[in-house]
Amino acid sequence: MASSGKSLPHESAIGHVTGTAAYIDDLPTTYGELYVDYAGAPIACGKIARIDLSMASRIAGVVAMFTFEDLPGHNVFGPIFRDEPFLVEDTISYLDQPVVVVAATSREAAKQAAKAIKIEWVATTPILTIDQAIAANSWLGPQRKIERGDVDRILKNSRLTVDGIFESNGQEQLYFESQACLAYSGENQAIKVICSTQNPTETQMVVAEALGLQLHQVVCECRRMGGGFGGKETQSAIPAAMAALVSFHTGRSARIVYRKDQDMLVTGKRHPYKTWYRAAFEEDGRLSAVEFKFYSNGGAFADLSTSILERTMLHADNAYFIPNIRIIAQACRTNLPPNTAFRGFGGPQGVAAIENLIQEIAIRTQCDAFDVRRRNLYRDGDSNRNTTPYGQVVQDHVLEETLSQIEVSSEYQTRLESVRDANRNPSLRLKGLAMCPIKFGISFTTKFLNQGNALVNVYTDGSIQVSTGGTEMGQGLNTKLRQIVADEFGVPVRSVSVMTTSTEKNHNTSPTAASAGTDLNGQAALDACQQIRRRMADFASQRLSNLEDVLPPSPENIRFEDGFVFDVRTPSNRIGFSSFCDEARRERIDLGARGFYATPGVEFNRETGRGTPFYYFTTGAAVAEVTVDRWTGEYTIDRVDILMDLGKMINPGVDLGQVVGGFIQGVGWCTTEELKYDPQGRLLSISPTTYKIPNVTDIPPILKVDTIDNPKHVVNVFRSKAVGEPPLMLGISVWLAIKNALSHLRPGTIPKLSIPATSEAVLRSITVMLENPSEAK
Numbered sequence: 001m002a003s004s005g006k007s008l009p010h011e012s013a014i015g016h017v018t019g020t021a022a023y024i025d026d027l028p029t030t031y032g033e034l035y036v037d038y039a040g041a042p043i044a045c046g047k048i049a050r051i052d053l054s055m056a057s058r059i060a061g062v063v064a065m066f067t068f069e070d071l072p073g074h075n076v077f078g079p080i081f082r083d084e085p086f087l088v089e090d091t092i093s094y095l096d097q098p099v100v101v102v103a104a105t106s107r108e109a110a111k112q113a114a115k116a117i118k119i120e121w122v123a124t125t126p127i128l129t130i131d132q133a134i135a136a137n138s139w140l141g142p143q144r145k146i147e148r149g150d151v152d153r154i155l156k157n158s159r160l161t162v163d164g165i166f167e168s169n170g171q172e173q174l175y176f177e178s179q180a181c182l183a184y185s186g187e188n189q190a191i192k193v194i195c196s197t198q199n200p201t202e203t204q205m206v207v208a209e210a211l212g213l214q215l216h217q218v219v220c221e222c223r224r225m226g227g228g229f230g231g232k233e234t235q236s237a238i239p240a241a242m243a244a245l246v247s248f249h250t251g252r253s254a255r256i257v258y259r260k261d262q263d264m265l266v267t268g269k270r271h272p273y274k275t276w277y278r279a280a281f282e283e284d285g286r287l288s289a290v291e292f293k294f295y296s297n298g299g300a301f302a303d304l305s306t307s308i309l310e311r312t313m314l315h316a317d318n319a320y321f322i323p324n325i326r327i328i329a330q331a332c333r334t335n336l337p338p339n340t341a342f343r344g345f346g347g348p349q350g351v352a353a354i355e356n357l358i359q360e361i362a363i364r365t366q367c368d369a370f371d372v373r374r375r376n377l378y379r380d381g382d383s384n385r386n387t388t389p390y391g392q393v394v395q396d397h398v399l400e401e402t403l404s405q406i407e408v409s410s411e412y413q414t415r416l417e418s419v420r421d422a423n424r425n426p427s428l429r430l431k432g433l434a435m436c437p438i439k440f441g442i443s444f445t446t447k448f449l450n451q452g453n454a455l456v457n458v459y460t461d462g463s464i465q466v467s468t469g470g471t472e473m474g475q476g477l478n479t480k481l482r483q484i485v486a487d488e489f490g491v492p493v494r495s496v497s498v499m500t501t502s503t504e505k506n507h508n509t510s511p512t513a514a515s516a517g518t519d520l521n522g523q524a525a526l527d528a529c530q531q532i533r534r535r536m537a538d539f540a541s542q543r544l545s546n547l548e549d550v551l552p553p554s555p556e557n558i559r560f561e562d563g564f565v566f567d568v569r570t571p572s573n574r575i576g577f578s579s580f581c582d583e584a585r586r587e588r589i590d591l592g593a594r595g596f597y598a599t600p601g602v603e604f605n606r607e608t609g610r611g612t613p614f615y616y617f618t619t620g621a622a623v624a625e626v627t628v629d630r631w632t633g634e635y636t637i638d639r640v641d642i643l644m645d646l647g648k649m650i651n652p653g654v655d656l657g658q659v660v661g662g663f664i665q666g667v668g669w670c671t672t673e674e675l676k677y678d679p680q681g682r683l684l685s686i687s688p689t690t691y692k693i694p695n696v697t698d699i700p701p702i703l704k705v706d707t708i709d710n711p712k713h714v715v716n717v718f719r720s721k722a723v724g725e726p727p728l729m730l731g732i733s734v735w736l737a738i739k740n741a742l743s744h745l746r747p748g749t750i751p752k753l754s755i756p757a758t759s760e761a762v763l764r765s766i767t768v769m770l771e772n773p774s775e776a777k
Contacts, residue, residue: 003483004491004718007653011479011498012224012472021227022702024180024196034063034103036246036256037110039117040096040266041088044335044681045126048090051100053117061109066101066245067169073212077241079202079234081141084338085303086210086241092121095681096338098238103246103254126335126681130274130295133332140298140331141306146609148389149324154289158280162364166277166356168349168755170297171270171342171669172691175473177226178258179236183243185251191244192219193507198228198471199234199511200334204503206237207244212309218244221502228473229665230341232510235267236302264686268340269675270332271296271308273349274421279357283370285365289324292316292353294348297332299338305331308346310445310606314390314613315350319399319437320358320376321385327609335681341513343665344725347440351729352670352755355436359736360750363743370412370435370735374403378439380712391610392615396712398645399437402621406435410623410641419625423744430628432741436733437621440726441614443602449510450599450615452520455526458591462491462563462578466528467499468510470521475724476654477517483650484522484717488529490560491577515618515722518650520597523719526767528595533560540565540580540588543624544573616713619720620644622663622730624700624737630745633763637667638735645710647721652707658721659705659727666731668694670755671738740761745769 015021039056053065068075068087075085088099100117104110127133155161165480181195191211197203200220208218208532220240221288225232239256246254276293298305302382313327360378362369378394379385386394407413411434419431444450455467466485472478478498486493499505510520534555541553544567557568564574576581584591622642628635642659649655672692676684685691713719735757742751744767751765 002487004487004650005648006651007652008479008483008493009483010476010654011715017061021224023177023224024182024194025381027182027194030253033255034105034246034250035107035110036243036254037102037114037670038098038242039100039102039119041092041099042119043092043093043121043123046092046123048088048092048099048119049120049122050202050279053100055101055118055650056116059109059113061105062102062113063105064103064246064250065113066249067099070249071210071245077206077209077237078302079304080306081302084303086238088511094335098242101161101242101245102690103250113729115342116307119398128334128677128681130272130297130332133297133334134295138333140302140333143328143330144310144313146327146389146610147325149283149289151289151291151324151326154280154324155278155291156511158288160282160364161278161280162357162360164360165279166275166353166754168273168352170339170675171673172264172675173227173229173230173231173269174341174691175225175227175231178260178263179232179239180257180490181236181240181243182253182255183247184253185247188217190217191248192221193240193244194221195236195240196225196232197222197240198225198233198469198473198513199236200469200501200503201507201509202234202511203236203240207240210241210242211248219502219504221500222471223500225471225473229343230345230513231511233341233749235340248699261686265683266337268299268303268338270342270669271298271339271346271349275353277353277357279361281361283365284375285367286375287320287322287362290357291326294327294329294349296331297334297336297339299334299336301338303338303340305339305445308341310347312350314445315347315352317389318351318354318356319378319439319619321378322389324388327389336579343662344728345360345514346420347725348666348669348729351438352732355732355736359739360432363748363750366748368416370407373435373437377403390604390613392612392614394439397439397617397619398708398710398712399439399619402619402643402645402708403437406621406623406641406643409643409706412623415625425631426744428630430630430741431472432626432628432737432739433623434733434740435621436730436736437619437622438726438729439617439619440729441617442519442722443599443613443615444514444516445604445613447602447604450520450602450772451510451523452597453506453509454521454524454528454595455505456485456525456595458489458532458581458592460582460585462495462581464489464491464496465499466496466525467501467505468521468525469501469506471501471512471519473512475517476651477521479654480518480650481522481525485525488526488533490575491563506561515724515726516549518720519716520599523597524595526595526717527597528593532591532593533590536584539584539587541567543583544570565751606752616715616721618645618723618726620726620730622733624733626734626737626741628738628741628762630766633759633766635698635738635759635762637698640733642705642727642730644709644727645708645713645721646723647710647716648719649707650718650720655723656705658723660703662725662727663730664694664699666728667698668730669732670735671757672698672755674758742766742769
């Protein structure tokens with residue numbers, strides 16, 4: 001009856017397709033409920049001179065309006081540095097930054113009132129780009145460095161070097177459900193917020209701080225989200241504080257749901273990066289020394305920028321051993337909305353930089369890039385080539401085996417010759433082929449976040465409830481939790497319910513992020529189940545020993561399988577699990593437990609740039625083939641092969657769905673998704689009509705996904721591996737294939753190409769290579 005390893009349906013699948021899975025705005029209104037909106041700053045940088053509420057107050061249905069002066073607690077918050085105001089006091093830091101909160105009896109009234117509020121201002125020149133921030137010395141947090149070896153000497157003395165500037169733009173999370181929160185006031189100033197958030201504990205904390213309450217007075221609850229992708233790890237704080245502020249002052253329930261254009265305009269994105277790089281290498285493409293200088297556009301406030309930049313540094317090596325390396329990183333403060341977490345959390349920007357470098361080295365050496373990548377791989381068990389720049393040993397992986405297997409399964413060598421043949425006399429189209437590996441570290445790089453707790457209750461009818469601090473955003477966490485708990489008690493999955501995430505049941509929890517949702521919460525649930533099972537086994541050994549006088553009680557021989565409890569020495573003497581639970585309760589056996597888990601062995605000193613920040617690595621590779629129209633820059637993705645080490649999958653269907661979804665989202669970042677701002681800092685691409693995410697026609701007609709066995713991986717819950725983020729970076733393979741195609745225009749010349757490689761960007765690159773080859777590298 002074991003459910004682990006089976007592709008069971010998503011636990012909310014029926015609700016999703018029938019519309020009965022409730023999101024924030026599906027929840028019924030209560031009597032007297034208010035709708036919340038806000039008036040935002042009309043400029044990106046400057047000072048507020050005066051706020052006029054008179055016209056707004058005359059709009060029918062308006063009940064109240066609040067400024068920062070109405071916050072009973074603190075007006076400044078932040079997950080790392082406390083530098084961001086809930087509501088503008090006098091200094092405006094980005095366009096549409098919330099200034100006045102409006103509460104009304106209808107959405108339309110609230111919206112009209114927000115527009116009617118007059119904000120007078122004195123503008124100053126905004127800083128919008130990384131270059132402008134560097135020129136102004138406008139920084140977020142300190143500069144960080146990780147270094148190994150003698151980089152300067154190797155670069156100075158090497159005959160073969162390459163250098164350049166690589167840029168990757170941001171990316172909009174574009175979750176289906178916009179930022180949303182519903183707040184209720186209770187007795188003794190208590191506040192309950194039902195929030196679309198990946199981080200209930202932080203939401204609880206920021207609401208308490210804003211209202212001057214203690215944590216025990218605030219409960220945050222989240223049943224599910226309509227997508228998150230990191231965009232609801234910290235950015236759900238401001239709408240939650242707005243709704244809670246209204247409910248606190250009026251005593252009425254209050255609901256806020258951002259409009260889609262409003263959400264895209266005011267929330268943070270994936271960080272744009274500008275990276276300066278230098279490298280020395282051998283004739284066969286083997287790296288000798290690399291230097292990266294990463295600069296990210298953090299936006300107006302710190303948010304998670306420094307932690308995101310840290311993960312960029314920790315993934316700048318990707319899957320490659322680099323004997324001499326220097327990684328310098330700095331987050332820039334600009335007048336854009338604070339940029340934030342996004343699937344991969346800085347990892348994609350680091351991986352893209354090293355993969356671009358490897359591709360350019362392959363062009364320079366006229367070696368096939370697959371071979372260059374293979375020569376630079378980490379080697380499991382080889383002490384000379386298995387240590388990261390920050391000192392962690394990369395072990396128990398199958399990187400070499402993965403590349404060997406995907407080379408065969410993707411028919412790489414045969415297709416490589418076909419691509420070369422097609423490009424010998426290019427007329428209308430260019431062909432490109434590229435492979436990209438991934439080594440992605442699993443754990444939060446901040447130590448205290450690597451913990452989880454769970455509450456498991458077993459009832460007398462044999463049914464089970466499990467509650468954790470993990471949040472479900474469609475990724476299948478709750479489905480896996482049901483399978484883990486069901487298998488521990490030997491019962492069908494239908495006997496297990498995963499309850500609404502709530503800070504009153506699971507406190508002091510970490511965000512559902514860093515791909516660690518199942519790792520932390522699954523292990524904590526497992527711990528709770530095992531506590532209950534030990535008590536059950538003790539009772540069962542006494543209970544079953546009475547059936548056979550010759551058998552002494554033996555808890556270690558008790559089994560929970562197929563809905564029964566029995567002693568393996570007398571397997572025919574079985575008790576149904578539900579009957580057994582009823583008997584246990586009558587004998588006062590505790591059938592509930594709180595489990596806890598702390599990831600072992602993780603430690604990283606960001607001051608020295610040394611440590612073991614990751615529990616293990618999820619690895620894989622992808623081979624992508626593209627066709628580029630050399631006259632228009634348009635391209636098609638012809639075929640993609642993906643191979644990943646996901647350990648022993650708890651739910652293969654869910655995991656493979658995450659692989660495909662993550663990959664396609666990565667393709668979007670690399671190819672079509674382009675954020676465009678005007679000179680005043682206003683986002684122009686604020687809807688799916690102006691912001692192009694991949695659609696069904698962008699999916700390659702041949703898409704093969706497979707997994708590779710790794711018997712060396714023996715840690716983590718049920719020997720599984722995290723899957724949420726790593727596949728996104730395999731989308732870089734498509735970008736690399738485009739760059740490979742362009743390199744055939746002038747062999748030995750490196751095409752200039754940034755992320756995203758839109759059709760327009762590809763055409764510009766082609767034009768430069770054909771008309772101004774001196775401008776290409």
